[in-house]
């Protein structure tokens with residue numbers, strides 16, 4: 001099969017490689033669309049011996065391993081964590097994943113390939129501390145992949161959602177996702193604008209930039225709010241004004257999708273499937289690349305492309 005591959009030097013190439021076979025409990029999926037996330041280019045620094053990149057994708061189950069219902073052959077699926085501790089990411093004609101990581105898909109392939117990392121991350125940040133129905137959620141960076149999913153999942157879960165962005169173009173994306181209020185975080189009065197939209201304070205923050213935003217978050221949170229931080233570069237450090245968190249009992253939570261508890265991951269997969277089934281999730285504007293341009297697709301994500309970068313697999 002044709003596959004994008006990198007090795008210890010992290011350099012991407014497109015090669016002819018042996019098609020993997022599904023082992024017990026696994027399925028082989030003919031990939032149609034591979035989704036690209038920041039983790040995919042960042043992982044190229046891992047020193048892997050042989051790695052097909054990209055965690056997310058959509059496709060059709062083409063064969064099953066021992067113990068998997070053969071009735072699943074032909075099923076359209078979305079894929080998550082395909083490349084986590086496994087060599088067979090989705091940037092290839094075929095991938096092999098544990099059967100539960102190929103989830104029935106009723107929506108278009110582009111949406112299927114956009115769900116895994118962003119929507120599962122957003123779900124955990126929103127809901128790890130209980131339901132958000134009737135609560136207020138702040139989503140900094142609502143035009144980002146995780147932010148967009150957090151707005152849509154937050155609305156699906158019954159929350160009022162406020163988002164911050166850095167431009168009018170991004171504000172429009174956050175509004176289209178369903179944000180009830182959108183604030184430019186560069187505005188001097190950003191905290192006042194958020195407080196005007198949430199007079200009782202926000203209960204959850206799905207935080208993309210804790211170091212930059214903690215002061216703003218603390219200006220707008222309600223007592224006992226949870227701020228979940230999901231993004232950082234290796235050298236990110238945040239200064240925590242301890243007493244300001246102690247009084248109102250604010251929880252600072254950190255998460256990495258790869259290490260969240262298995263039951264939380266399963267709950268996220270189920271909820272994301274339910275949200276897709278009622279058309280509550282959509283794709284950001286899509287930037288398409290052919291498999292031969294996988295390196296350009298990774299560069300686009302690394303360069304901060306606004307929208308969803310996907311790779312079409314012929």
Ligand SMILES: NC(=O)c1ccc[n+]([C@@H]2O[C@H](COP(=O)([O-])OP(=O)(O)OC[C@H]3O[C@@H](n4cnc5c(N)ncnc54)[C@H](OP(=O)(O)O)[C@@H]3O)[C@@H](O)[C@H]2O)c1
Nearest residue numbers: 038121140141143144145146166209212230231255256257
């Ligand atoms: N912990 C995990 O498991 C996990 C899972 C998924 C992603 N991540 C990480 O999360 C980050 C975002 O991922 P993504 O796929 O959503 O990326 P993305 O699509 O590039 O979105 C990032 C968004 O963050 C916004 N942003 C940056 N600084 C901000 C600030 N100070 N306040 C508000 N918004 C800000 C950006 O817009 P502006 O620059 O215009 O503000 C952009 O819209 C990446 O670093 C990724 O590696 C971690």
